[in-house]
Amino acid sequence: MIFLSLFLEASSQLYKQKADELNLADSKYWKILLHVENGVSQIDDERFFLSKSGKVDAKSELYATIDALLNEKVFDDNATACRFPARAAWLQEELREIKLPEVTCNEYDKIISRLDPKSVTLVFPSAHINSPASMFGHTFLRINSEYDSKLLSYAVNYAADANPNKENGVIFAIKGLFGGYFGKYSLLPYYDKLKEYRDSEQRDIWEYDLNLTEEETLKMVRHIWELNDTQSYYYFFTENCSYNMLWFLEAARPSIDLRKYFTYQVIPLESVHAANSENIITKSSYRPSKRTLLLKYEELLDKRYISLPFLLIDSKITPISIVEDAKIESQQKKYILESSIELLEYNFSKSKITKEAYLQLFHSLSIARASLGLGEKIEIKTPANPLQSHQAIRAMIGAGVKEGKTVGYLGLRSAYHSLEDSNYGFLRGTQIEFLNIELSYSQDKIDLEDATILSIVSLAQRSYFFENLSWRTKFGWDRDSLDSNANFMGTVGVGFSWGNELGYSYIMADPLFYVDDGFKSAIGGSIGFVIDKYSFMSTKMELTRRYYDVGEAQNLFGVAQSFRLSKNMQLRVDYDFKQRDDRAKERQERSLKCYFNYYF
Template sequence: MSTTLLCANSVQNYKNKAQKLELSKKHYWHILLHTNDDESEIDDPNFFFAKDGKNNPEHELAATLDAFFSDEVKDDNSSICKFPARYAWLKEQLQADDFPTAICKEYDKIFARVDPKSTTMVFPAAHINSPASMFGHTFLRINSSYNSKLLSYAVNYAANANTETENGVVFAIKGLVGGYYGRYSLLPYYEKLKEYRDSEQRDIWEYDLNLTQEETVRMFRHIWELNGTNSYYYFFTENCSYNMLWLLEAARPTLHLRDHFVYQVIPLETVHVVKQAGIVTQENYRPSKRTKLLKYEILLDEKYKELPIELVEGDKKAEDIQSDETISIDQKRYILESGVEYLEYQYSRGKIKKDTYLELFHKMTSERAKLGITKPLDIKTPPNPIDGHRAVRAQFGLGVKDGDFIGYLGIRPAYHDLQDSSYGFLRGTQIEFMNLLASTSKKETKIEEATIISIVSIAQRSLFFKNFSWRTKIGWDNDYLTQDPTFGLSVGAGFSWGNDIGFFYGMVDPILYQNSSFHAGVGGSIGAKIDKYKDFNTNVEFTQRVYDSGDKQLLIKAAQGYRISQNKQIVLKYDYKDKISKNITRDEQIFRLMLKYYF
């Protein structure tokens, strides 16, 4: 009997056995295909052997067995080498003793280089000035037997788009509607740290998981299968964090992490879910370059604060700092160390040419080396993001307006605003979607607020960081000259300064709103937030608006929040609104006590 006939008999026997065992209905086979409700989320036809493999797990399993037993050359390009996770699982389930084998040199080489031992989930926190990054990000690190985690490999999933050259509005729209392909990538962990911690100024949180070596190897096999495949990227659902959950379930299929998400997948929420699953064993914090430079701003004496910048700009020489006997040795160390950090930061932003960077880096590090070894920079670990509130918020409360009692009820799918407790969140950031607040009284029941999107980035200016603050809002609210909710759009900018107690800011907001017809205006605001204490959160803002009709309006908003627990907060609010038109003044004052619950 010929070899071809023997293979045909074998593969048919295994197909029959697979059908009898109903392997195509098994949960793990659906994980390997990224299948939900019998349709795969992988959109690349090269990922499937069957023509209808995307929609038919049974046909895909049979076609996979045909591919494994085909007469193709059993090398790196073979089906066995391209799909090691399918191969290992099918061989195990079918208890196969005569499965074909292949020589997978490339897979074996990368496997040995990655050396998978354990797994860590990594959460780069929010970026203060990037709306696309305010939700944070997650990826996985595959830990090896090396002592240094920097030599481990990172598994990432991202939209195939250049966010540096792509128009921000276009990027947001295409990301919402699946206008990009998303791809997995495997690269050294130190490269991801350079991208997020150094270039993008984002603190890094690492969550070690209790996945065993066997489970980590199982996950690596599946990662290999996904290499080069394309899937449509959706900002709210099939995004970076959601696709990491597929990998964790491929490692341990009993986790069912994706079941927690329906209409949105926020990166920090995936970390919460992983923590709830009980698989986080240890947490580690890596401060960003921004955090380090802000620490140096505190350590540097006032008279030396400009020296690191002057070193980078070439106005001062490192050897002059080192030889200056009027500067204490500690201050010399701080000046040179912060100079190196600031140099690297400016280079990562493309502000310094490579030759200049290398020359200055060599000079500053050489002079710093002459000052001896000292203790590492003592940076206090901030509150852990997973100790902050959850994304979905429900609120209800009572208020008084013109002597009448009013009841309030609201819901917000995502994610955080300035009046929420900032514990575990990046200071000065707000990003809200679809916030809805309704009120009811003896007189009427109405919608008070219906926010489509609201984004705020109040970035405190400092020695090394000269950020603008900005904010934008689209939706309906009562902050106009009318008594009913009015649709409006505002985009504003300004500046902010702060310290460890809190921060204050000034903003100018051009406004466009619709009341029977479109009108325009401009508002000037000053505000402050006190957030030094874990459980207390104070917000005050005064706004003076001038409209194209000539009317003027003063708005005052004040809120005092108290954090009862991680996901409960009480807020006492005061709102004042007036209208001045044709020498007639009307004002409106509302006092509210709200209970907010996050889940």
């Protein structure tokens, strides 16, 4: 035993020396396996490290890994080689002479057998129209097997270990911003993730097939296994769902560098742009959400029958009554029953109906629909690919005329999208702007025009199937109050929106406050129109009437005409009219501006 111990110690020292000669502790791949950024691992779970100083010392973790692999104490699923198969495989590749003890990894082998990893797809569920936590979208990975049906594949996901539907929205946002939750990795059947995002959360799904080889896919899966049950702090803007998927992709192919595209924020759609920039996307596919499908049925159903799906799922009429109604055309009967099934499934996903009632009604609706035979296939037009949308950061330069004076403008926005930007590839009626700064220059003077901390808009168009509320909020400095100064303001408003192929309209009620020489409040009412039928241009108009607590009233009117020059370039012309009341002197302010926007 003493001889064996001395032999293993000598072997360990020999391989550590070779590792030093190859500078493995500073190698890119070792840092990828440890998730090291700026010398510190971003994994916050001590169980992930074999060395007490492994989080901050990559070399000590490498030495501890070599020691543990050569000196296995157990040879089952708890063996080091079973817990860290990616580390073991990499060291065997780099230190070719190293001979590791044989171990039996039953659980790991079962996972590999179940996944049968052959290739990888990057999945992007688009924004959720009425959820602030999901308006940036989401990304996760799908591990594809040899099965033709991708529904039988598995999804790798990372998310905050919290339920935003059961927590106060403000508290959820604050904790998400400052690492108040642990992030959790999960491996689930892909069809479960589809039900969650596409059906329950009404989010269209985009799938981007990657050109990773089978060997690279296996390398990624090995690393995913190493993070099983580990925890790290979740940060909404940085170490989030998308960021952790980038580590996995780099573990599969270390020659790519996806994280270099990000500094202080990682937006899910931007990670798709990064993958495209690294030339690893080969194919795009689209899966419409339950909401998109129901809206299509709403177009196809004759207006006389639009209420029948609701009557069917409320059991106020029977499916057989639809089948036997001679006044209803055959194809309309099929649409009625098909849309009823879709609406029933949607309500069940929202827990609006019990499982027993759902199964019974689903059975009767399906039998009735089957009795009518084949019908026309529902064709849903594929929307603009988010891959072709503009990127998040916007730089702006412009010039214009205000009150007869020539003015120059400079601006920078850190994220993400506004209603005035081209909505090509974005969800219609949504806006998230974070840290938007706009400066003006006139007569040798620089002024602050706008400093938006956060602005969110969700104009969810109402329909017969979906009677959504619209809402918007903004906090920051602007020049829309009674005087012409840049005052701090905040508002949270609600309203309604309606739309068609040409565009959409909305009405909003916006209580607000602002601070100049004191605290003032107001209530505003707005009506707006957005024409967005054409991909190369859009027009936005809004008229607002505000009533202030000081007894004054104010009219605001704005028009923005935008032209999409290319994916990341836009020309925009704005006209603004504002009623002012400076020191009891009423006046009208008009401005005309022309901007060039560049997105990166």
